[in-house]
Amino acid sequence: MTLLMATTVACIALVSATANADVIRDENPYKLLEKVANETFNRIGAERDQINESLDHFRVIIREEMMPYVDSVYAAKRVLGRNLKDTTEEQRQEFYKVFRDYLIATYGRAFTQYDETKHTVEFDNANRFEEGSKAVTVYTRVIEQGRPPIRMDFKMRYDDNDNLWKAYDMVVEGVSLLNSKAAEISAVIRSRGIDGTIELLREKANEPIRNYDGDESL
Template identity: 60%
Template sequence: MKVLMTLVMSAFLAVSSASAEMIKEENPYTLLKKVADQTFERIGEDRSKISEDPNHLKTIVKDELMPYVDNIYASKKVLGRYFKDTDEQQRQAFYKAFTDYIVATYARAFTQYDESKHEVEFLQHPKVGPDDKVVVVETRVKEAGRPPIRLDFKVRYDSNASVWKAYDLVVEGVSLLNSKQSEIAAVIRSRGIEGTIALLKDKANQPIKLDDKVDVPS
């Protein structure tokens, strides 16, 4: 169950990068469903490429997922109280290192994905009002022989990009963004911000292998 939760987290909790073409959808519920469907379809279509070179999963993550996540907001949340202790150059370096680390982490999570077994169900959603800036998208992850896993995606409207972007995933009541913040804070306390950036870079550069284990910085 832990692997599957991490897998679905990877579909939405990442750090953003540029994409050639965005899905234009004003409704955040419909947007996330389209992104999920498109990503899982891409993995199925590229299965032979992935088998030949598992690092191709990084390309899929960058292409299909990253444009729909609020990277700056998520990165600042992960830095937490250490944000004020860093200068602008350190922050930018952290954003880049954290981006690459997350891409690699999610690529490893997708090595566990089997399109013939896993299904994500999006529950019926309420209407989105003109003043709504933050919404929660409720989903259930289903796998034969196992109870559904409850996943609540927190999504906020990015007025600069004029698009809805995910920034947190709550799994059975537990915020994964908060968990990641705790992990990074522990590393900063022991290694400092420069040491944390170096560690994230090192982990991001490690090659992806099929049946890889999802890693956390330490």
Template identity: 65%
Template sequence: MKKWFMAVCISLFTLAGVHNAQAELIRDDNPYVLLEKLASKTLERIETDRELIDQDINHIRVVIREEMMPYVDYVYAAKRVLGRNLTQTTEEQRQEFYTVFRDYLITTYAGAFTQYDETKHTIQFGDASRFEPNSKIVVVNTRLLQEGGPPVRMDFKMRFDKDDNLWKAYDLVVEGVSLLNSKQAEINAVIRSNGIDGTIALLREKAQETVKEHDDIEGSE
């Protein structure tokens, strides 16, 4: 499971793009082209910050927050994760859940990224001509190529955010396994045990932990 999740987060991180908090977002009408642009620029940021990451592993959070999260539709993903529980929450609970879910994703991705080696991983993108211009939701097919291992099939589910005028990823299916569905199962189990407020508190606690390799919500029993 951890190897699978590492592949997920490596690929998600490779969508980052090189820009700081003040820089303009990278945009393209074709999500295939957008992802490829972001991937090629991400390597520059990784190489630039490698020394900082080696000195303080928690710096990975900064990189992910600044580079990856603008292209992740975490609110849409959070709503999908909540599923039927969404209608049983107040507006205040929903907004709080969206925030802690975002922070939890940052820490989770950061934990997987501790194993990332930019000299051994590359992304192979699908044919950009497959994109139909009027589409609002697409699946972008890619492959993670890794030294000493077989290619990993990854299908990015993306939707066009009309408010931000930007294509964003909301799920990643790796070798047929959906990251979103996996997180939905985990978090729904926590909600059944702890309620929505208890789940928010647990996610907040996990989001504030020192970065480490992990892929599960602990303490749900």
């Protein structure tokens, strides 16, 4: 399994940048996920020359196309877990910010494996959505000819404040990105403290985007 599509469809996770007037809205999270993914993939293909000049251009695409739909604050709280109660309000706000930037960089590295000429994504049947639900898991499959499909499940929740479906976790071949990062960050907090963890995440977030080499650990 590659982290390729791990973040390839992470393009479909969700935050709260709903101040953006162009934000895509759909009461059906399955349809929303597909729309956001297609917008992102289309832009990657259209701006491939800029990406080839600098892989850091992925940051721009991810920030503008994906992050308006990634619930990074909710995900950050889940990652902190029990450590959340031991932080000050200032530390929490700083952690939320650097964790979002870290996600952008992580997604950017994963997208270096994406090739619009080779990969396609199959989306879950939108008719599976039950009206009135507030939490769903949307299944997708990344297809590359000659290789087994990569299974990716997106956990999404409805934000009543923003009136928007947001994804907060991605499960690739049964492995939760959120749970993996929670375990890593918990270990870092034990050794470095919350301030040291924030600084490490900031360093990782600011590293230049490079081709994914199979190591995304802190």
